[in-house]
Amino acid sequence: MPDVPSLRTALLDWYDQNARSLPWRAPPGAEYRTDPYRVWLSEVMLQQTTVPHAAPYFERFTTRWPTVSDLAAAEDAELMAAWAGLGYYARARNLLACARAVARHHGGVFPDTEEGLRTLPGVGAYTAAAVAAIAFDRAANVVDGNVERVMSRLFAVETPLPAARPQLRAVSGQFVSDHRPGDWPQALMDLGSSVCRPRSPLCEECPLSFGCKAFRQGEPARYPIRDRKADKPHRHGHAYVIRDGEGRVALVQRPDKGLLGGMLGLPTSEWGEALGFAPPLAGPWQAAGAVDHVFTHFRLTLSVHLAEPEAVGRDWIWTDETQALAVLPTVFRKALERGLGAAG
DNA sequence: TAGGCGTGGGA
């Protein structure tokens, strides 16, 4: 096994030539660091989310809220609406709580240490280390899915994830150094994204292949080894598209906790085994087909029903249909699109 | 502490 300094040098040299240009990133070796607000915002958006999906959200957020204090002053509803479609909505609730904590308890300035950052809502071990390293150039052991994959291949770790986490964190820690501490994790993540990819890794282009045990063994894509995931259950429900004849549709405010927490939604039945149709008000109802959606831990089929009642007396939130399409999480946006399409 | 928590893209 080559020594750690050789591998570090090889990867940082590669990064100098191959770093991706990203809106939240300072170029390799830059004299300046990126605004901690932008680093933090990008890291939260990128949790379990791809760069192409997050990038337009990042642009919209930083245009609308240029500083953390601007974000702290946002209304809950406008923040949640701006996050619609990005998923994992607890991130949005924590994002706002974090911005307000920074504004109120830290004078609008992000803590500049891993420990300080770790106390903020929605900032876990990974994000605290990433912001400390990238925004403040502090040596930190930044371990995300990319780093776990690269390390698991470098050392041909046979223990399956997630049990291998402590071991992968330990080997990753061997590479942490005061030399270019902000560039190191970004170099590792770029390598994981473009070369040491989950499938079909490009080992011929890899600056670390000279020291990679999985490459030497000949089957690098076998790593990281994972436990097989359980099958998702399939749930069913009904979604109601209720229109008022004036271009508005009835929405409901979902509770803050749980699935799609804090978001607006369409009125629906309970979700479970396929149920009979028991609408929330007298018809006539028009059947508009169904939409399928996949969540993290179950699959959902929603039958969509359309009505335009004469009078209703419920605490629905009547929302312009175009506006509704923009603020709803994807599962309800799909159902609303289907309902409006069936209405012609 | 293992499970809850979104979405879209690629093979």
Added chain:
DNA sequence: TTCCCAAGCCT
């Protein structure tokens, strides 16, 4: 179609 996966956090 189906499965896997992508810069995790919280409880």
